[in-house]
Amino acid sequence: MTKIYFANGLFSEADFRYNAWLVEQIRQNDPAVELYLPQENGAINDKSAYANSIDIAKGDTDELVSSDLMVAILDGVSLDAGVAAEIGVAFAKGIPVLGLYTDSRQQGADNQKKLAALQEVAESQFSYINLYVVGLIKQNGAIYSTSAELLAGVHEKLNAK
Numbered sequence: 001m002t003k004i005y006f007a008n009g010l011f012s013e014a015d016f017r018y019n020a021w022l023v024e025q026i027r028q029n030d031p032a033v034e035l036y037l038p039q040e041n042g043a044i045n046d047k048s049a050y051a052n053s054i055d056i057a058k059g060d061t062d063e064l065v066s067s068d069l070m071v072a073i074l075d076g077v078s079l080d081a082g083v084a085a086e087i088g089v090a091f092a093k094g095i096p097v098l099g100l101y102t103d104s105r106q107q108g109a110d111n112q113k114k115l116a117a118l119q120e121v122a123e124s125q126f127s128y129i130n131l132y133v134v135g136l137i138k139q140n141g142a143i144y145s146t147s148a149e150l151l152a153g154v155h156e157k158l159n160a161k
Contacts, residue, residue, distance in 0.1 A: 001032060001033070001034050002032075002034070002068045002069065003033070003034040003035070003036065003068050004026065004033055004034070004035045004036070004067060004068070004070070004071055004154070005036050005063055005064045005067040005069070005070045005071070006036065006037045007038075007064075007070060007072040007073065007082070007083045007086045007087070008080065008083060009073075009076065009082070010038060010039040011047070016039055018073075019039055019073075020037070020039070022073075022147060022151075023035055023037045025147070025151055026071070026151065026154055029155050033158060036063045038060055041059060041060075041063075043059065044056045044059040044060070045060075060082075060086070061089060064086055064089055064090060064093075064095070065093050065095075067090075067095055068095070069154070069158075070086070070095050070096070070097045071097075071100070071150070071154060072087055072090075072097050072098070072099045072100070072137070073099075073100050074129055074133075075100070075101060075102055075103060079129060079130055084130065084133050087133055087136055087137060088133075088136065091136040096140045096141040097137045097140065097141040098141050098143075098144065098150060098154060098157065099134075099137045099142070099143040099144070100143070100144050100145075100150045101129060101144070102145055102147070103127040105126050105127035106126065106127055106145060108126075109126075111125075
């Protein structure tokens with residue numbers, strides 16, 4: 001059985017709901033997969049309870065390193081620090097990462113006004129994501145720009161085994 005580790009922030013209602021929705025889609029598409037969603041692990045991630053930093057790091061890292069594949073959500077004002085760290089662990093352990101980066105500011109690469117704005121200080125119309133993290137993912141995985149593309153990529157990766 002293939003095991004997937006799902007990485008995203010889990011601190012806002014929006015993240016919590018999106019994580020649950022996307023994980024449900026993966027589970028429906030590939031019912032035989034075992035999927036670890038950290039927010040479902042109440043022992044360390046119920047934020048109304050208490051777990052210290054070592055418990056959290058050990059609990060989630062143990063799940064990650066026992067996985068065959070990682071799905072990482074790369075969206076947000078900046079990449080979630082925990083997700084970035086988990087991507088580093090996955091890279092070091094040779095676990096492929098499939099990332100999802102849906103930022104709408106990626107669009108318009110052929111718009112001449114947007115391109116010209118790059119010449120002005122603080123006028124970039126494009127999104128930015130840490131290129132070191134992107135490089136780690138691309139060496140042993142892929143990055144998708146829509147949920148549908150990610151779901152297809154996960155399904156393809158699972159069925160390639």
